[in-house]
Amino acid sequence: MKRGKGLTFVGDSRIQKYDKPKLNRDYSEFPGRTEEFYPDFLLKEWVTGAVFLIGFLCLTVAHPAPLERVADPTDTGYIPLPDWYFLFLYQILKYTYASGPFNIIGAMVIPGLGVGALLLAPWLDNNKERRWTKRPVAAAMMLISFGIIFYTTWESVAYHDWETQNQQGQIVFSNLDTEDPVFQDLIRSNCTSCHGGELTGGSGPNLIEPDLNAETVNAFVTNGSGDMPAFEDQLTEEEIQQISEFVANLELTSRDEAENSSN
């Protein structure tokens, strides 16, 4: 074997590659104050990265990633919300001319135009000028798009019902037995749309935590109160009584004793 660095072959190991590519260039020909990437610049990047990482770790501990209760497809009262970077699309789809019969505009035309224009930007804006002040049309389009994304995101956040949002997903351990026929047949079809899929509150109040007795619940269900409708005509007295006893019996429990589906 021939000694020395840089020994390579060209496909066939009997034929040696002789031209060693020139590794180092003479950087003095570069204009301006350049800096070699390795090692100094890399070290600075590394230090910046480490500082950033420490800050990031603090964030993860100070603000744990959210987790809501386990998915329950039958809970139709739940108001969905995507992660924040999709909110602008979600908001655009709420506008009259981008939803319902015009859904195709919000779901296809607008995102399609956006992505298409972005993909084709080098050919749409194809003169040599690089400075953005010298290509007003392209710059204006980008600024307007940015403005729309920013505004619709803001609008979506500002008009959202955050109180219900935070209530509806909470992990609550209770003795609510979701398999119980009273819950399955009566409560799920009459109460959960307002009081939440696990009765922890929605547009109506939480029914697990307050210490209610069966008579009080019965009166509420029979006659209604405020925004809550009366169920006198929809349910029999016996059904109302079953519901009342079931609800009066509800309470918070520890995680190990919980019977609701979060367990």
Next chain:
Amino acid sequence: MLNRIYDWIDDRIDITPIWRDVADHEVPEHVNPAYHFSAFVYCFGGLTFFITVIQILSGMFLTMYYVPDIVNAWNSVYYLQHDVAAGLIVRGMHHWGASLVVVMMFLHTLRVFFTGSYKAPRELNWVVGVLLFLVMLGLAFTGYLLPWDMKALFATKVGLDIAESVPFVGEWIKTLLAGDETIIGAQTLTRFFAIHVFFLPAALFVLMAIHFIMIRRQGISGPL
């Protein structure tokens, strides 16, 4: 000792050019924040890459506990978050990292746009960049379902409904993603897991490799 090991290997397979190729390049003055502070806008691409690495590493650790089925998914995440040492940190990094990577990528896109760096000869790299953007959004969308909690399920429902409303191919796309024409359930979670953990990362790696090779070929665009 280490030097002799290196030399021994280098004698045989000539590894020096490989890493030299990555390490040896000049950082021009106009992109170096040490000389012009405003050049920090040129860091957003690198930051995107850095956070992508965080996502990959934290994601790998998440899969050591996560179970992609509808009976255990939520429980495995709850357990990871509350009972596993440092589970809170690992999940937190992946969760907040997902937002950060979107922000950084957006800022990087704006930098490239407003410095006109997508112009000839860099059109192809811009197109690869836009594809990277879409892959990232796909990762964000599919990852959101995985904890299988209320927000995950219902946001995904909305997303799939939007996909379904696309004319001609909509229903086909929805079935492909959800694994069923109507039900969003066990099959959907498994598919989203596969897409989030195998398909899209594979696409991401290929596109990033192309992106970086092209940057080295063309060099960074010159000062304005």
